[in-house]
Amino acid sequence: MRREGCVPLSPNVLRGVCGMIRRTFAWLFAVSFLWTASAVAQERPAQVQAFSISETGRLGTAIWRQDVAAARATDALLAASGGQPPQGLIGWIVIPEGDGQRVRFLSGEISAPQAFKDVVIDSQLKAGPVIDVAEPALSVDEIAQFAARNTAAQAIGPLRCAARYNAVMLKDPEGSGWLVWLLASTTQANVVPMGGHYRFHISADGQTVEKREQLSGGCLDMDRSQAQRGGQTVGLVTNIVVAPQPLEVHVYLSLLNRLPIYAMAGDKIWEVQGARIREVTPSARR
Template identity: 75%
Template sequence: MIRPTLALVLALSSISVAPVVAQTRPTTVEVYPIAETARLGTAIWRQDVAAARATDALLAASGGQAPQGLIGWIVSPDANGQRVRFLSGQPAAPQAYKDVVVDSELKAGPVTDAASAELSADELAQFAARNTAGQAIGPLRCAAQYNAVILKDPQGEGWLVWLLASTTQANIVPMGGHYRFHISADGRTVEKREQLSGGCLDMDRSQAQQGGQTVGLVTNLVVAPQPLEVHVFLSLLNQLPIYTVTGDKVWQVRGARISQVRMPAR
């Protein structure tokens, strides 16, 4: 995936890791019902885009330069969409700095000063969860930078954190190397780490074209019996259908629509 205003994004939201490709034995990961998979993938995409749009707004309001002292951001639901709160201070003691509300159409509003520098307990836990996941990334590392998305765990009291392999190449879709973490409610303990692919796989967008038409990208999935939320995210982000092959089944992911493809009888 690639975002605009890359320099600031990498400085604030991404997690730097050594560019190591380590193949590990794939382990089956937890899967959610299809409807929940689609919902989570859409939420990941919306948060990722909101952070990018808010970053653009912050840069525009700062004369093209990132304000000094920023250490990251958190994204929270807002009555009008999502609030991207930029943080300053130290990672162990973050403070609210600037807010940007991104509406339901994913349009960023004005940059405003945070009403108070003090973060709520929930905000502190969310930022801690992001940092906890970043410090616990596994040996499979398919990119030098990973982007983080944090959501409430729909099945528990804690957090779900995704570390998403990123790229600076506009034509590349990083299909492999993503992680999902289950983090405790206080944001400080990794309860489970899940590697969402068997290895690294960067796919060229041109592979989705055939005869001048967009047909989609095809990938094998060995860690789950159905598409995962990251496939929904990648399909929405790249505006491409993604076909996942799981054993003897083929699935189509077209944005938030997931369906099994009927194969012709032999």
């Protein structure tokens, strides 16, 4: 499994990070208040489900791998079709395949999708050739996965932190249905969308929203240059108001941006370096 940019910090650097976090504690709570105030006059979001630390790391890695697979498969598809999406394309799903993933592009009607073209992404997240699908009929699970994506997209709600959202769909590890993440995205190289992500619990047939979870207090775009201290990559600092620990989106963002993320949740400080999550509250390290 690939790890990107998740390097251990020296004790001196880590102590410096913790000092920086303590100095910015009050500022971050002020920022979290401004997120909520600026986010279309909504109530403070409810607390969301937090998985175990190990499961959070696994889910965040799976989200990152699927998101990267979809992006690289899309690049391959566009390259093979002259830079334009093929006519009739209505979306895609990602299917696990051994150590890799099969990105299946769909055509037809939203209510009756068919397999159109496939791109296999290997375990190193490299895209293979675009393959014309011989059998267009989808399995029951594939139909449900695509339906779950569309069901979540229709229920996103008023807080829109990005012009475009990326979707990731995985089997719910604690149920029979689907987990769908709608992830705020950006085309700006130095911007990290720390807020504005959603998690949906969708029924097994993909048709019903069982729970909608807003994974931040509001919108927040962070500048990657904030991760630099004294010429070293230290990390980005954020505040979590919807859970007592980092969430899978923080693992995803750490992997995607090749940066450590330091998160304050309750009275604890956490370090997220890819799938590795640990508490670094100063008092906990004495």
